[in-house]
Amino acid sequence: MNWPKLPFKKPLSALLLATLGAVVEAAPVVQLAIEQHRFFPEVVTVPANTKVKLLIHNRDASAEEFESFELNREKVILGNTKTVIYIGPLAVGEYPFFGEFNPSTAQGVIRAVDTSSEVAP
Amino acid sequence: MILLNSIVVVLNETIEAGILISVLLSISHQLKLAPRWWLGGVALGVSGSLLYAQQLATLSEWFDYGGQEVINSSLQLTVFALTLAIIKLMISGHKRALVPVMALAMGLAMVREGAEIVVFYLGISTQSESTSSLLTSGFVGASIGASIGALIYYFLILIPGRHAARIQLLLLALISSGMVLQASQLLIQIDWLPVAAPLWNSSALLPEHSALGQLAYAVFGYESTPSATEMLLYIGALVLSLCVILLSKRQHCALSAAYLR
Numbered sequence: 235m236n237w238p239k240l241p242f243k244k245p246l247s248a249l250l251l252a253t254l255g256a257v258v259e260a261a262p263v264v265q266l267a268i269e270q271h272r273f274f275p276e277v278v279t280v281p282a283n284t285k286v287k288l289l290i291h292n293r294d295a296s297a298e299e300f301e302s303f304e305l306n307r308e309k310v311i312l313g314n315t316k317t318v319i320y321i322g323p324l325a326v327g328e329y330p331f332f333g334e335f336n337p338s339t340a341q342g343v344i345r346a347v348d349t350s351s352e353v354a355p
Numbered sequence: 356m357i358l359l360n361s362i363v364v365v366l367n368e369t370i371e372a373g374i375l376i377s378v379l380l381s382i383s384h385q386l387k388l389a390p391r392w393w394l395g396g397v398a399l400g401v402s403g404s405l406l407y408a409q410q411l412a413t414l415s416e417w418f419d420y421g422g423q424e425v426i427n428s429s430l431q432l433t434v435f436a437l438t439l440a441i442i443k444l445m446i447s448g449h450k451r452a453l454v455p456v457m458a459l460a461m462g463l464a465m466v467r468e469g470a471e472i473v474v475f476y477l478g479i480s481t482q483s484e485s486t487s488s489l490l491t492s493g494f495v496g497a498s499i500g501a502s503i504g505a506l507i508y509y510f511l512i513l514i515p516g517r518h519a520a521r522i523q524l525l526l527l528a529l530i531s532s533g534m535v536l537q538a539s540q541l542l543i544q545i546d547w548l549p550v551a552a553p554l555w556n557s558s559a560l561l562p563e564h565s566a567l568g569q570l571a572y573a574v575f576g577y578e579s580t581p582s583a584t585e586m587l588l589y590i591g592a593l594v595l596s597l598c599v600i601l602l603s604k605r606q607h608c609a610l611s612a613a614y615l616r
Binding site for chain 1: 360364367411412415416419420421423424471474475477478479540543544545546550552558562563564578579580581
């Protein structure tokens with residue numbers, strides 16, 4: 235079966251590839267640690283409008299629960315374990331998070347910043 | 356501070372399952388079901404929580420660190436399915452079949468929160484506070500949660516029969532659809548479901564961490580910044596529940612008879 239030649243075939247396939255590339259492209263990884271019931275760093279900067287993979291390492295012996303009402307996230311992280319939470323794409327702004335098990339010390343904020351205006355290196 | 360916190364943690368965890376349990380118990384009261392069926396549910400919930408908490412380290416690593424989300428959302432979706440079955444059985448008047456389904460729903464609804472309480476206690480018992488004061492504060496939290504549950508239970512059983520059934524069915528539909536919303540949020544958290552920008556932001560109007568916000572979370576699965584994915588699944592679940600209610604009602608009118616007996 236012969237497909238009729240379409241004038242926009244090439245741009246279309248290019249677009250398709252670009253879309254596929256965007257889907258396959260892994261979300262940037264941002265690391266966060268918990269030590270002595272505090273988050274390190276307490277201010278986490280992430281690119282706005284981008285899905286981000288948050289890799290959290292709980293270095294304490296006791297469990298913590300990562301929680302954020304603003305991000306709609308909630309997850310138990312056992313002592314001396316790692317976990318992954320996806321966040322975003324976020325609009326530019328600040329999104330507080332805390333450790334539900336130790337809220338007096340474990341407090342932090344995700345800062346989503348606009349990186350589109352920056353010149354790529 | 357730790358003591359106050361353990362009250363808050365235990366309270367938060369008990370409220371969610373507590374509301375569903377009080378609705379189930381009120382249904383049991385009004386349909387005069389076999390007494391103490393709920394003991395089976397509690398036994399399942401407690402043993403399930405302990406087992407889950409004990410295996411949490413291993414399970415958390417499943418699915419590229421998405422094990423918790425996969426298990427918790429599966430639990431919530433199963434409770435949703437069981438709630439649909441409860442609605443159907445309630446309306447068609449199958450009292451005997453209702454008992455095991457309600458016990459199963461109650462037990463499974465307790466597992467996630469129960470395991471979180473166990474993990475929380477194992478964590479803080481390594482810190483300085485004495486065990487007895489920790490248990491006391493946990494007990495206070497659980498008591499407040501139970502009181503809220505009891506309030507809802509007595510409110511429901513004081514409503515005259517026919518209206519009670521309507522409110523119970525509506526609450527079951529709302530609570531279980533809220534669970535679908537929470538499940539979808541968990542799957543978004545591990546990138547299994549696509550995410551979109553929040554549809555709205557009602558956090559100024561009703562903050563999620565306020566007392567009323569927590570209650571709304573327990574009843575409707577309230578989110579102040581829901582995404583289109585979550586809303587779509589929530590509305591889908593609600594429509595499905597309401598369809599089950601309407602279709603079952605058309606098939607059977609035995610419910611009113613059971614309530615008036």
